[in-house]
Amino acid sequence: MTTADLSFDFADVHPDTRYKLLTGLVVPRPIAWVVTKSTEGVVNAAPFSLFNVISEDPPLVVFSVDTKPGDRVKDTLVNVHATRAFVVNLVDAATAQAMNNCAIPFPPEEGEPEALGIPLVPGTHGPVPRLAIAPVAMECRQVTTLNFGPRRDLVIGEVLALHTRAGVLDPKTLRTDYDVYQPVGRMGGTMYAHLNDRFSMERESYDEFRARMAKEPA
Amino acid sequence: MTTADLSFDFADVHPDTRYKLLTGLVVPRPIAWVVTKSTEGVVNAAPFSLFNVISEDPPLVVFSVDTKPGDRVKDTLVNVHATRAFVVNLVDAATAQAMNNCAIPFPPEEGEPEALGIPLVPGTHGPVPRLAIAPVAMECRQVTTLNFGPRRDLVIGEVLALHTRAGVLDPKTLRTDYDVYQPVGRMGGTMYAHLNDRFSMERESYDEFRARMAKEPA
Numbered sequence: 548m549t550t551a552d553l554s555f556d557f558a559d560v561h562p563d564t565r566y567k568l569l570t571g572l573v574v575p576r577p578i579a580w581v582v583t584k585s586t587e588g589v590v591n592a593a594p595f596s597l598f599n600v601i602s603e604d605p606p607l608v609v610f611s612v613d614t615k616p617g618d619r620v621k622d623t624l625v626n627v628h629a630t631r632a633f634v635v636n637l638v639d640a641a642t643a644q645a646m647n648n649c650a651i652p653f654p655p656e657e658g659e660p661e662a663l664g665i666p667l668v669p670g671t672h673g674p675v676p677r678l679a680i681a682p683v684a685m686e687c688r689q690v691t692t693l694n695f696g697p698r699r700d701l702v703i704g705e706v707l708a709l710h711t712r713a714g715v716l717d718p719k720t721l722r723t724d725y726d727v728y729q730p731v732g733r734m735g736g737t738m739y740a741h742l743n744d745r746f747s748m749e750r751e752s753y754d755e756f757r758a759r760m761a762k763e764p765a
Numbered sequence: 766m767t768t769a770d771l772s773f774d775f776a777d778v779h780p781d782t783r784y785k786l787l788t789g790l791v792v793p794r795p796i797a798w799v800v801t802k803s804t805e806g807v808v809n810a811a812p813f814s815l816f817n818v819i820s821e822d823p824p825l826v827v828f829s830v831d832t833k834p835g836d837r838v839k840d841t842l843v844n845v846h847a848t849r850a851f852v853v854n855l856v857d858a859a860t861a862q863a864m865n866n867c868a869i870p871f872p873p874e875e876g877e878p879e880a881l882g883i884p885l886v887p888g889t890h891g892p893v894p895r896l897a898i899a900p901v902a903m904e905c906r907q908v909t910t911l912n913f914g915p916r917r918d919l920v921i922g923e924v925l926a927l928h929t930r931a932g933v934l935d936p937k938t939l940r941t942d943y944d945v946y947q948p949v950g951r952m953g954g955t956m957y958a959h960l961n962d963r964f965s966m967e968r969e970s971y972d973e974f975r976a977r978m979a980k981e982p983a
Binding site (some may be wrong): 552569574603605671743 | 767770771772773774775776780781782783784785786787788789790791792793794795815816817818819820821822823824826827828829855861862864865866868869870871872889890901913914915916917919922925926927928929930931933934936939940941943946948950952953954955956957958959960961962963964965966967968969971974
């Protein structure tokens with residue numbers, strides 16, 4: 548079959564199709580396994596991949612919560628707005644299945660960690676616990692939430708504290724050891740990816756680039 | 766050597782160290798290879814990995830621009846604010862080196878695509894061209910920019926149009942073919958990753974989960 552370049556005018560594309568295109572193509576995405584606590588004390592955990600770090604000074608992360616009616620992930624937003632606190636746990640190969648189980652739409656009164664037998668560690672910088680099995684956890688305080696209509700809210704949070712499992716960071720250089728960490732990324736649909744096939748690219752200075760071009764013109 | 770779990774109170778950690786920790790651990794990140802155009806007509810291209818999709822309705826992306834003094838990536842922000850237009854090109858294995866070359870700090874009057882010999886395709890939904898070699902490109906209109914102090918600005922943009930190279934999407938199902946696409950993700954430091962080691966996880970319904978637990982308790 549012959550295929551051609553495809554172009555989409557997004558004004559003519561249904562939001563569900565836009566979601567499929569955007570999440571299928573903007574990959575790989577990091578996964579925030581977000582733990583929150585309700586005012587009744589129920590500890591909730593749910594995964595979000597419309598997520599990233601956005602700043603180091605102040606240290607900020609963002610994640611986008613789907614608020615379409617009937618979708619259970621709204622618990623996360625209710626809890627964040629009630630307590631202004633959340634913990635972003637990161638995901639490795641060993642915890643990927645547990646993270647995926649937290650996407651099961653549990654009723655709000657039933658906390659995923661308890662239902663799934665995931666042990667918790669009390670927060671050091673807020674009321675929300677982290678997941679004991681997570682390789683990395685970031686305790687966050689909600690700074691603000693931006694609403695973008697009926698389907699999406701973007702939570703912006705400041706990272707107050709970061710915890711890593713032994714071996715994930717070199718304690719001297721603070722470099723990440725990905726062979727120990729074994730992070731997992733989000734692709735489209737039901738797909739995920741391991742990150743063991745890595746490569747390094749150094750960046751040249753402008754002078755180095757010009758010197759190279761003088762020798763071997765582009 | 767014995768290692769232990771590590772914890773960091775971010776109030777006590779220098780911003781440069783926070784950057785190293787956050788970008789080393791929040792992985793893999795998608796890469797936005799952002800093209801902008803100055804009011805003088807210079808076409809600029811620069812990579813950003815503090816980037817993601819955040820919404821489908823409206824269709825929105827965010828990327829964070831480092832604005833610390835002396836850093837050349839500020840050109841992107843100047844151009845976005847002058848024209849309110851930008852194009853997010855995505856990166857594959859074949860274009861990774863060209864993307865990395867666009868991180869060389871060129872002077873503002875010298876456009877990376879021209880200096881590096883990267884061909885352009887005129888925009889269909891705005892004044893900014895896309896990179897002809899990119900597997901995916903999204904023409905965007907700036908919605909707003911959030912400033913977070915002297916070092917960071919978060920650009921929020923609406924996706925007006927999306928273009929894909931032949932074969933990246935199945936034209937009938939609009940599913941992404943990652944074996945054709947060959948996307949590349951950003952890790953910490955100078956590291957990147959290929960995404961060929963993929964796996965799928967289906968999500969259970971709550972009833973399926975309960976039925977499974979009744980048979981084989983956790």
